[in-house]
Amino acid sequence: MALSTVSDVKSVIGVDMSSADETAITNIFIPAVDATIKNYIGYELEYSSSISETYDGNGEEEFYTKVAPIISVTSVTEDEVALTEGNQEHFVVYKNEGRIRKTNNKRWSTTRLQNIVVVYSAGYSDTEAGVEDIPKDIKYISAKAAGKMFIIGAALSAQQPTGEVATHNADTSTDANFNLVRQESLGDYSATYESVPALLDKGIINEMDLKVLSKYKRQYFTSASILD
Numbered sequence: 001m002a003l004s005t006v007s008d009v010k011s012v013i014g015v016d017m018s019s020a021d022e023t024a025i026t027n028i029f030i031p032a033v034d035a036t037i038k039n040y041i042g043y044e045l046e047y048s049s050s051i052s053e054t055y056d057g058n059g060e061e062e063f064y065t066k067v068a069p070i071i072s073v074t075s076v077t078e079d080e081v082a083l084t085e086g087n088q089e090h091f092v093v094y095k096n097e098g099r100i101r102k103t104n105n106k107r108w109s110t111t112r113l114q115n116i117v118v119v120y121s122a123g124y125s126d127t128e129a130g131v132e133d134i135p136k137d138i139k140y141i142s143a144k145a146a147g148k149m150f151i152i153g154a155a156l157s158a159q160q161p162t163g164e165v166a167t168h169n170a171d172t173s174t175d176a177n178f179n180l181v182r183q184e185s186l187g188d189y190s191a192t193y194e195s196v197p198a199l200l201d202k203g204i205i206n207e208m209d210l211k212v213l214s215k216y217k218r219q220y221f222t223s224a225s226i227l228d
Helices: 006-013 019-041 136-158 196-200 207-216
Strands: 048-055 062-064 070-078 091-094 099-102 116-122 183-186 189-192
Touching (some): 006 136, 019 207, 070 091
Antiparallel strands (some): 070 116, 091 099, 183 189
């Protein structure tokens, strides 16, 4: 599963494309965009029905899972002791944040390394029953960015003659046919074209998209006493 589909991309940019281009979008562009989104947000978003993670007890009251939002917690084991979920028990779960917190002001054990094991299900999915759909703004950003990457490649391709584009290293018997015209004129007519290499350097996700995605980043709060 991915945060968007080739159908989403086609809807956003409003163009049809060949099956080869659809495959490139599915296998290259969307995964690159989704990896960028997840890296910025700081956790995995795609649904998995059974996740097992092991942590070092950090002496803190809480820790964050690697996938969110949490759907359900199957088990939490600390120092090989099974814990019970509940406000009057051992821990509580903040599902949307992917956060598991000890109750009664207790802290996670630091007795040994790799002593906390959590088994749970989490993430977004448009197809799984009982699982929240991928947020529409995340889906749109994924599709738009993948579409932008496709358009950049298509713009470069459109400037080239038909057939294989070759360099003199590959073929020294014919003229070069790699065309990157920035500006051209013919009589009174002139045109300036976008620089494809410059477009490639602009990054996968723009600043406005990052502002939208920022609400999904986890917030780490500092105690008021430290700020005083």
